[in-house]
Amino acid sequence: MATVIWADQQDIPASDRGLAYGDGVFETIRVQANLPTLRQRHVARLLEGAERLAIPLPTVQLHSVIDEAIERYACPDDWVLKLILTRGSGGRGYRPAAVAAPRLIVSAHPMPPMPPSEGVVACISSHQLLVHPRLAGLKSLARLDQVMASQAMPDECFEALMVNGTGHLLEGTRTNILVLFGNVWLMPVVSTLAVEGTMLGQIVALLRNRGEIVCEQAILPTFITQPEFLGLWLMNSVIGIVPVSQVDGTRLPVNARLATIVGQQLFMD
């Protein structure tokens, strides 16, 4: 069992390995009408991350903490539930103790400003995103690449898109991407992503359920200038989806196709 910390009532010891080494994982869950959206996807990713780091967390406890948080912070407006799971304190330096004493830190946050539905401006970051295969997809607490890329982002941009060492466009600092290319949806190769977003998973499942074709494919920044390119979308589990109307000064076509296909069910489990 993890020790549950309600962040509005209790602070964290400086010895916590989440602080010391980024030794933990987290989720941010949008709560709508007091229901945690994409609950199964968030729970599955948190548990998978915990397992990959060998931080024990009973599924039952996780669900009951989510239920308790929903009750505790109940609110007619949408809000964001953040869960941080750390390995807790202990161990010898980097080496974890044989038996972990994890902490599950719970906090509630207001919704961030929503992007305009007609589209947002993005840039391509000069900070590359080099994803370690053993950490790929893991929403760990070690997120300095995202911090540095978003720190360098011009104020007018909603998002900074990041490329890997071979120049493939992977994701934004806090969003995944999807491209419409002719009649085919392109997503980056999932195993190369730093964060495998729950909303990306949701959207790909919805698209495929509607008979759309979604390909995992290395996405190059030059795709946006090709004639078959019909749109680029950003997505995460808090903001949903938003089209990109401009990248580094290049105007992109914007259309409602993705919103039309998946819009109604975006946040439904």
Added chain:
Amino acid sequence: MATVIWADQQDIPASDRGLAYGDGVFETIRVQANLPTLRQRHVARLLEGAERLAIPLPTVQLHSVIDEAIERYACPDDWVLKLILTRGSGGRGYRPAAVAAPRLIVSAHPMPPMPPSEGVVACISSHQLLVHPRLAGLKSLARLDQVMASQAMPDECFEALMVNGTGHLLEGTRTNILVLFGNVWLMPVVSTLAVEGTMLGQIVALLRNRGEIVCEQAILPTFITQPEFLGLWLMNSVIGIVPVSQVDGTRLPVNARLATIVGQQLFMD
């Protein structure tokens, strides 16, 4: 000015970006006879890391906090002073606020067990160390590679040595390495290291002062089986230096050459 947190008296808000994103840097300083060893090197690295992350920290404040810590935890035995500098709370997600409100977290720790001077057993980790050029050398709080490599390390090992994507031996999880090859000391190319150790810097400077030749050179794991190979050492600012007597079952020559040359001045600024 950073807000100073004495970890034995005060905990950290869960909103701290060090916990949330690994957004900060740290130092562990060995204190001998109530003097912080390698003080200038530790201070320089912490300030350089703060500058690279654009976390403001006045040099004067850092020195005065170190002085205060030395007085506060004064002890005839050696101990370890740990400083964690985080960007504090605030910002919009990964994106830092325009004006940071950093925290400087101070804690005192007992010395870890010292390795036997006749040498230690090491392994080569299967967890690669992929160093982002923008993060190279930065002792950031994002240290999951080191956690995972040390977690997988067999109990009989003192250290797990890590190679990069091209198979070059870079460093241990908590130590730097140095090789004696014929009459030449080999160190890995510093710009490729995850952590550029203060003790490595100290030793290289001492060796060169004594007229020894120290080359920056890609180090391959196969070097240890070559006839010119005369020894492999691990080092950090807490344990000092220790020779490696065995790597993955291969016995290595052990000698006192490094200790003889630099031993007396290892911890002197």
